[in-house]
Each structure stands twice: as C-alpha cells, then as structure tokens.
Amino acid sequence: MASNRKVTAGPRLDAFRVGKGFRLKDIDAAARPFASSSREADDAKLVQIGIEIDRLQDVLYANASTGQHKLLVVLQGMDTSGKDGTARAVFQRCSPLGVRVAAFKAPSEEERARDFLWRVHAVVPRAGEIAIFNRSHYEDVLVPVVEGWIDGRTQRDRFARIVEFERLLADTGTTVLKCMLHISKDEQKRRLQARLDDPAKRWKFQLGDLAVRAKWKDYQAAYQALLVATSTRHAPWYVVPADSKTQRNLMVATLVRDALAAMKLAAPKPDYDPKAVSIV
C-alpha cells in the first residue's frame, strides 16, 4: 500500500527547488543529476518509477469519493522544452481513467472576457484525479510581460493573485507541483531544426516560434521573475534541466512519484463487512 511505500533514494531535488536568492542562470540546462552508469539503466529506472506512479495513482483514484486528495502538475517551458514528451513519458504506465491533460493556448474571446484564472479554475483536478497543465496560467505572466502588454504593477498583481489561487487549491486537498522545463538556446535550435527536417514532426513547427525565440533573453527574465515570485511552500517551482530528455523525464517522474507517496493514501475501507456478503 501507498502508506508503507519506501521512497527510493535519488539526488537531492532541493537544489532544483526555487527558493530565496534563486537565479535561473545558475541552473545548467545540460545538468544530468539522475545520470547512472548507462542510458539503459536510466531508461529502466524511468519504467520502474512509472510503475510506482501507476500504483500510487490507482490508490489515489480509489479514494476519489471518500477523500479530497488530488494532484496538479504544471508543465511550463520554452518551445521544444518537452512538455508533451514529459506528459507522455511520466504517465506512460498510467490508466487514462485518473489522468487528464489540460492544454492552454491563446485565450478565446469568451476567456478574455473573464479574469485570467477563470478558464484555469474550470479544469483543476477533482478528488482522486491527476491533472497535467500543458502550459498554464503562467502564460499570462510571460507573453504579456515580454510583449509589453501589461506593466510591472499588473505583473505583480497577477503574481499575487496566482499565489492566492494556488493556496485555495492547496488548502482544499490539491498537491500543486510546478515544473519549469529548462533548455538551452542551442538545444532549442537543434530541436526546432529536427522538427523542420522530419515531415512527421513538421506540424509542430510554426513560423511564430522563431519570433518568440528571438526574444529569448526577455523570456528568461520573465521566467526568473515569476519563478521567484510564485514559488511557495504550498506550490513550489522546480527548475528541471531539460537538454537531456531522459534526465528531464527522470526528474519529473521522481517529483510526481514523491508527491503521490507523500499523500500516504491506502485503499479505502468498505462500509460493510466483506465476510457477511453472499453473492447469488
């Protein structure tokens, strides 16, 4: 059972948790904190953690109607940082029953007519569920900041509203885990080129991606600001070195596994005596 599960030892994740004095540029996107003797061993490790996540998710799902626990995994990062790939790799062993992805694109007219957290609140995880945000409300303190659509005052107001919103979620049973997938500008170039070169992947490439890439430094600065302003005890940010896909997957999987294990859930007890039931 989950409550008796021993958490596998791994590298200290605290080093990647955003706290006081954090500087994004101190994190090496090419770091390999989970590297073992071989790629094969790393892959096997990921499968092993995936199986653990599946078991823990089953128990979380079993508690859907009797408990209030749920998990929100926020995935943010520059284009090609691997948000899609991480969602696939980390939850590869899970049943689709209790895992849901919410993808956020540019807001629609209906969405823009409400506050920026309205569409986000509508899709938070329910009890027993894991929700993965592929992009999130953090887009609202990235693009508008870089493009100059909002001023510093509005940016800080949004940070405050986000911290409060996430406290609401945390106070009502949601574990909020936020991962910034951190790639280098060189690695992005390689990945964009790979998308261009592969007809099966070409649909993922848009010319607009290059305009965003051209403002790389501005985006890094916007990330630095939001990471420091919104990494809280109730909803911490982790910066995940993501130039290596395997390393990225291992780190996010470990964070998810640990978040689920920390819930210390067990299968719910029946409200009847199983021995007294006779099936005819």
Added chain:
Amino acid sequence: MASNRKVTAGPRLDAFRVGKGFRLKDIDAAARPFASSSREADDAKLVQIGIEIDRLQDVLYANASTGQHKLLVVLQGMDTSGKDGTARAVFQRCSPLGVRVAAFKAPSEEERARDFLWRVHAVVPRAGEIAIFNRSHYEDVLVPVVEGWIDGRTQRDRFARIVEFERLLADTGTTVLKCMLHISKDEQKRRLQARLDDPAKRWKFQLGDLAVRAKWKDYQAAYQALLVATSTRHAPWYVVPADSKTQRNLMVATLVRDALAAMKLAAPKPDYDPKAVSIV
C-alpha cells in the same frame, strides 16, 4: 502514414455488429473470436495493436487545428464487465495528451435540471481527440427502464433523441464507436467475489451492485431494446464477448485501430516552405 497503413486481417467483426434481427442472447459471452495459439501470442498481439493505435492517435492529434476528425468510444456493460480495464488496456501505449476519459455516474441535481443529453454534449471529443465514455447517455435508457421510472413511450423518445444526437456528432466529424462489454451472470459472480476477497479491490464493490445483479434479466432486456433501436450506420453498436479479458481487449483495440485507420489521416502539410526557414 495512416493513409497508407494496411489494416491487419482479423476475425470478421461484422458478426458482432448489431443489425437487423440481432438478439443479445445469441452472443456467447465466453466466445474467443481472437484466440490464437497461446495467451502469450494474444498478449503480444494486443501490444502490437496498442502501438498502432498510438501512431494513429499521434496523427489524429497532429490534425487537431487543421481538421475536424475525432473519435468517441462508448463503453457500456454490466458491473465488472471491464469498462475500466478496457480503457487501460486499449490505450496503454497512448499519450495522455489526446485521450480523455469521461465517466458518467448518477446525474447531479444540476444535470437532472437539464435534458439527459446536456451533460453528455458538454464532454464530446474535440477535433484531434479521442474521448472514452465510461458509461454514457445509455444509462438513461437502462436504470430508469428497469426501475420503471419511465414508460415505453419515453423510452422510445429517448432512443430517437439519442440517434439524432449521434447523427449530429457523426455529421460534424466524429467517428462514434459503441461497445457493449457482454459478460455472463456466472462470470460476474466470480468477479464480484474476487473484488470482495481482495482488500485492494474491495473499494470497487458496493452493496448496491447486488440489487442490480438481482435484476439481471431485466437489464439484459433493456440492453436488447437499446442495442437494436440505436445501432445505426453512423453510430453502430458492437457486442464484445467479455468473459475473457484478453479477448475483450483484443476486440475493442481492433475496433479502435480500424476506426482510426479508416479516417485515412496524414500529418498536416506546413503552410511555409521548410527549406526556406533558417533558425538563428
């Protein structure tokens, strides 16, 4: 690419498709239409089809913004018939990005205050998506019929509204695939007992399950009526022998694979010249 994919030969699925003169009692729940030489070979076959489904789903997802194709898989069946297990097994290789499960329980007060298709319409698949209905609007022509809450006239009206609703979905790009997982009363007894005996599975058992089981014949009659009334060209029903989990999974996986392949999708063409793009 999907459009060039050869559909693997298999047993004739038409025999399990509900058409004129169909009688549920003619279908043997213990049938093994996909049985090969060994259990191992069957398992390997399921993995193979799962990989095909994953590839086809990737292409469907790639077409999300340029096309209108989507897939709705309806899973219905008596308790323990394997709706959860089927969803897990058939989509085990898929990314959670383009696969979503919608589970339908007894309607809430908000839902009962609208027509019975309101909550269903709200969660139909979007372009590029596969939605799996774990139970569905067909519950509204099962429980109320067996319990006598609605009369024959209302039952027939609901059949008509369902056929029209599904035609709306089909006309606007949705492939509607409906699977009734068909188990025998004896097999249900074994599975309910197994849930009772296993502390990890006990949460799935509710005393109310026995009250439903006691009306087995009435439920079979309600299924017979809905299957014949609502199996259409645009939204056919398949009755899936489900006493064997492997056989059940193989049949549903084959239906899903074939439904995706029939869309004949390819990766969308870019609206720019890939050779003219330079990444700096």
